[in-house]
Amino acid sequence: MSGAATGEKIVIVGLGLIGGSMAKALKQNTDCRVLGVDIDEDVLLDACSCGAIDGKAGKEDLQTADVVYLCVYPREALAFARDFGPLLKEGCILTDACGVKGEIAAGMEALSGTGKYVFVGGHPMAGKELNGFAESTPGLFAGASYLLTPCGAPDWAVEKVRGLAEKMGFGRVVLTDPKHHDREIAFTSQTPHVLACAYVMSPRCREHQGFSAGSYRDVSRVADINGALWSRLFLMNREALLDELDELTQNITLFREAIAREDEYRLKELLQTAGEIKRRYH
Amino acid sequence: MSGAATGEKIVIVGLGLIGGSMAKALKQNTDCRVLGVDIDEDVLLDACSCGAIDGKAGKEDLQTADVVYLCVYPREALAFARDFGPLLKEGCILTDACGVKGEIAAGMEALSGTGKYVFVGGHPMAGKELNGFAESTPGLFAGASYLLTPCGAPDWAVEKVRGLAEKMGFGRVVLTDPKHHDREIAFTSQTPHVLACAYVMSPRCREHQGFSAGSYRDVSRVADINGALWSRLFLMNREALLDELDELTQNITLFREAIAREDEYRLKELLQTAGEIKRRYH
Numbered sequence: 001m002s003g004a005a006t007g008e009k010i011v012i013v014g015l016g017l018i019g020g021s022m023a024k025a026l027k028q029n030t031d032c033r034v035l036g037v038d039i040d041e042d043v044l045l046d047a048c049s050c051g052a053i054d055g056k057a058g059k060e061d062l063q064t065a066d067v068v069y070l071c072v073y074p075r076e077a078l079a080f081a082r083d084f085g086p087l088l089k090e091g092c093i094l095t096d097a098c099g100v101k102g103e104i105a106a107g108m109e110a111l112s113g114t115g116k117y118v119f120v121g122g123h124p125m126a127g128k129e130l131n132g133f134a135e136s137t138p139g140l141f142a143g144a145s146y147l148l149t150p151c152g153a154p155d156w157a158v159e160k161v162r163g164l165a166e167k168m169g170f171g172r173v174v175l176t177d178p179k180h181h182d183r184e185i186a187f188t189s190q191t192p193h194v195l196a197c198a199y200v201m202s203p204r205c206r207e208h209q210g211f212s213a214g215s216y217r218d219v220s221r222v223a224d225i226n227g228a229l230w231s232r233l234f235l236m237n238r239e240a241l242l243d244e245l246d247e248l249t250q251n252i253t254l255f256r257e258a259i260a261r262e263d264e265y266r267l268k269e270l271l272q273t274a275g276e277i278k279r280r281y282h
Numbered sequence: 283m284s285g286a287a288t289g290e291k292i293v294i295v296g297l298g299l300i301g302g303s304m305a306k307a308l309k310q311n312t313d314c315r316v317l318g319v320d321i322d323e324d325v326l327l328d329a330c331s332c333g334a335i336d337g338k339a340g341k342e343d344l345q346t347a348d349v350v351y352l353c354v355y356p357r358e359a360l361a362f363a364r365d366f367g368p369l370l371k372e373g374c375i376l377t378d379a380c381g382v383k384g385e386i387a388a389g390m391e392a393l394s395g396t397g398k399y400v401f402v403g404g405h406p407m408a409g410k411e412l413n414g415f416a417e418s419t420p421g422l423f424a425g426a427s428y429l430l431t432p433c434g435a436p437d438w439a440v441e442k443v444r445g446l447a448e449k450m451g452f453g454r455v456v457l458t459d460p461k462h463h464d465r466e467i468a469f470t471s472q473t474p475h476v477l478a479c480a481y482v483m484s485p486r487c488r489e490h491q492g493f494s495a496g497s498y499r500d501v502s503r504v505a506d507i508n509g510a511l512w513s514r515l516f517l518m519n520r521e522a523l524l525d526e527l528d529e530l531t532q533n534i535t536l537f538r539e540a541i542a543r544e545d546e547y548r549l550k551e552l553l554q555t556a557g558e559i560k561r562r563y564h
Contacts, residue, residue, distance in 0.1 A: 187486035197556030204469035271509035274479030
């Protein structure tokens with residue numbers, strides 16, 4: 001699983017859950033040469049010995065890479081682009097995996113001109129409750145959405161990222177702009193994470209065992225998350241997330257008021273509205 | 283699957299998702315004679331023809347029944363106990379399947395003396411997003427909790443209900459009192475249902491496709507529910523549910539405030555607290 005790969009040279013920066021899974025999926029499904037960068041030498045060693053990467057990426061690998069995936073925290077992704085972007089060859093595609101795209105797009109825009117690479121923003125919509133290379137798996141992306149924010153990148157670059165995504169197993173690639181991305185993500189991903197955490201903070205959580213079933217399990221599933229990463233992501237998407245949390249608490253309040261005044265008619269109406277939305281947009 | 287059953291006589295009132303599944307599980311795993319009551323003759327016919335019940339329960343079946351399960355809405359359960367309780371034989375166990383227990387316990391208490399049966403409150407913690415006999419399945423209760431509120435019922439009656447529950451596939455039987463039950467249920471079940479409905483009411487829900495993954499799916503899962511049933515259940519547990527919704531919105535507000543003032547330290551602290559609770563109480 002090493003050595004004589006004939007395909008393109010891919011460098012993955014950050015071999016955590018996402019980067020590790022990308023490496024494994026690329027090694028499994030393409031003939032790309034996959035090299036890794038990680039601050040943790042043990043992780044690099046693990047990744048090499050299990051065949052997730054063909055080796056550690058050195059300076060000359062960066063200079064000859066065809067695609068570089070930044071699978072690190074947002075600030076570190078921008079710092080990498082600043083420090084190593086100038087090394088990348090003309091036509092190298094630099095892409096990231098950050099869950100919030102506006103700040104990344106602005107940061108990369110500010111760096112444009114410092115390198116000859118092409119940047120395509122990316123957000124693989126996959127994850128699980130546990131982190132790190134040890135949790136990575138080549139099947140992580142099966143059927144998932146991969147959101148791309150090309151921000152002016154040429155079509156050939158977008159198509160190359162899309163092609164690799166399909167080989168990694170993604171179910172669909174969606175092109176969007178950073179602002180729309182961040183508004184939707186505030187709703188589909190960030191709000192459920194805030195909710196899960198706020199939910200388990202009820203004193204009743206301590207006694208839920210025996211009294212809980214699927215509803216509890218589903219709402220609380222993502223209550224144990226990487227605090228350093230998610231606090232950054234929340235703050236990077238502050239305005240959209242605040243809007244969404246306000247929208248949610250207002251809607252909870254509609255239910256609260258109907259319950260408080262024992263307004264069964266209104267309650268049925270609210271439940272019907274929600275049911276219709278759920279059936280329609282699924 | 284009909285006729286010569288040698289075991290006890292069980293009557294199931296209401297052959298919806300829960301009643302239908304109980305009937306199927308009892309027929310599959312016991313030699314009880316299982317009879318049904320339903321306002322919909324077509325459902326009774328379906329249940330007979332697929333072998334979920336041995337037949338329709340008549341007046342004399344109620345007079346000789348060993349156990350009667352009330353798998354109808356709360357008010358209808360109490361109305362049935364009022365109207366038909368006097369027919370039940372001494373030692374017949376009458377039990378229900380309502381998701382809120384305080385009001386049922388009070389209603390049954392008010393009826394005590396009108397019949398010779400023994401009442402054991404019950405709440406099978408199982409369900410799915412779709413309702414009705416057509417959705418019922420003998421495996422619905424596999425591994426689920428079955429909450430019992432004996433309210434003074436003798437041990438032999440509780441043990442009989444427990445024994446039948448085990449045969450239906452329940453994973454555990456928990457004895458509790460109506461007040462504690464209702465407080466916990468407000469947290470583990472009712473709040474997630476309100477949440478799911480409030481959540482999908484965001485305008486962003488209409489455009490979630492392509493931008494959503496597991497977190498969206500989990501929080502929104504129970505947004506399409508039986509409005510007539512759940513509005514009753516919410517109102518029957520009004521005080522506990524209002525407390526829980528207030529607790530939740532207060533906790534969401536803690537996150538909201540930390541995000542609004544860009545307090546990354548506090549945000550990490552909140553995420554850590556939630557993560558600890560989740561790991562500890564799972």
